[in-house]
Amino acid sequence: MERILIQLDNYLIKTLAYNKQARILFVENTDLIRAVCNHDHMNKLLKTALGKTVSIASMLTGILKGTQRISLKVKTSNHNYKIFADVDSKGNVRGYISDELLNAPSDYLNNLSIEQLIGARGCIQVTTDIGMNNVFTGITDMPYGNIVDDMSHYFKQSEQTPSWFSVHIVFNEKNEIVLSRGVMAQLLPGAPVRLIHRIRNVISDHQSYLVDPENSKTFKGLPYSIFDDIDIVGIEPVRLFCGCSKEILYPMLYALDKEELANAYENNSLLEIVCNVCGKKHTFDSSEIESLI
Incomplete structure (x- = not known):
């Protein structure tokens, strides 16, 4: 069996297993999840919720072709509190939290589990x-x-496709993300339903490969290490890609008070708008503000 070397930092390993009856996808996306959760207002709860949603999106890229895209929206019982992620077939992933959830009182969020949220x-x-x-x-x-388990439920109910997800996000004592990895298994047409449970049990028996930051090299060989009948059919990068630009965000300046715009222009001040998807800062100078007033 030919083995493929992996030299990417954030990557998706696509495999076929059990006589090509199942596809199993392995993702290492620590840097991606750390970047998408890099927001001052995010506590551990919000980082975990967003990180899991974006990790699932990272793996779904492995089932897409051509120009296909998938968008996820997680709505809590408070329907103003939402979590978004989307991905295309090229491995471009993005995700964000609704402003209402991002700005929810910290005292309230700090006392919640994901299930309670x-x-x-x-x-x-x-x-x-x-x-x-x-x-x-x-x-x-x-x-x-x-x-995570709810996405498995979704595919069973909505797509009638037996699927299973496992996502692991590890934090240090400062609530900083130090590791993010995931596995997605999905049965192909004709496979016995019991096979998804077998795959889940195999992965569960090898949790240490998923949660140990020191096992980066071991993780790269994980498919071969824990499955006897498996072939790697592709290794693809996954990356955080928003696509925002000053031109796209320019209309947001119209939402500012006219007096605020005039003062910024007269004082030769800069106005800054932060993209709520990727956190990138876009600065507008007085000449750009002048066109608005």
Whole structure:
């Protein structure tokens, strides 16, 4: 069996296992998740919720082709509190939290688990764009309230495709993300349903490979280490890509008070707008402000 060397920092390993009856995807996306969660207002709870959602999106790129895209929306029982992620077939991933959730009182959030944040009326919405104006949307409830198992539930209920997700995000004592890895298994047509449980048990028996930051080299060989019948069919990068620009954010300046714009222009001050998706800062100088006033 030919082995493929991996030299990427954030990558998705695509495999076929058990006589090509299942595809199993392995993602190492620590840097990506650390970057998407790099926001001053995010506590450990929000980083975990967003990180899990974006990690799932990172793995879903492995089932896309051509110009296809998938968008995830996690709605909590408070429907103003939402978590978003989307990904294309090239491994471009982005994700963010709604402003209402991002700015929720810290005293309130610090006392919640993910299950409590999701609540009894949470739901997952998955929109798949397969190109040529063909867009499909599926919505399911969230009986587990932890996002990861709820995505497995979504594929079973909405897609009738036995699937299983495992996402591991490790924090240090400062609540900084030091590791993010995940596994997605999905049965192909004709495979026995019991096979998904077998795959889950194998992965669960090798949790140390997923949660130990020192096992980066071991993780790269994980498919061969724990499965006898498996072939790596591709290794692809995953990356944080927002696509924001000053031109796209320019209309947001119109939302500012006219007096504020005039003062910035007269004082030759700079105005700064931060993209709520990727956190990138865009600065507008007095000449750019002048056109607005």
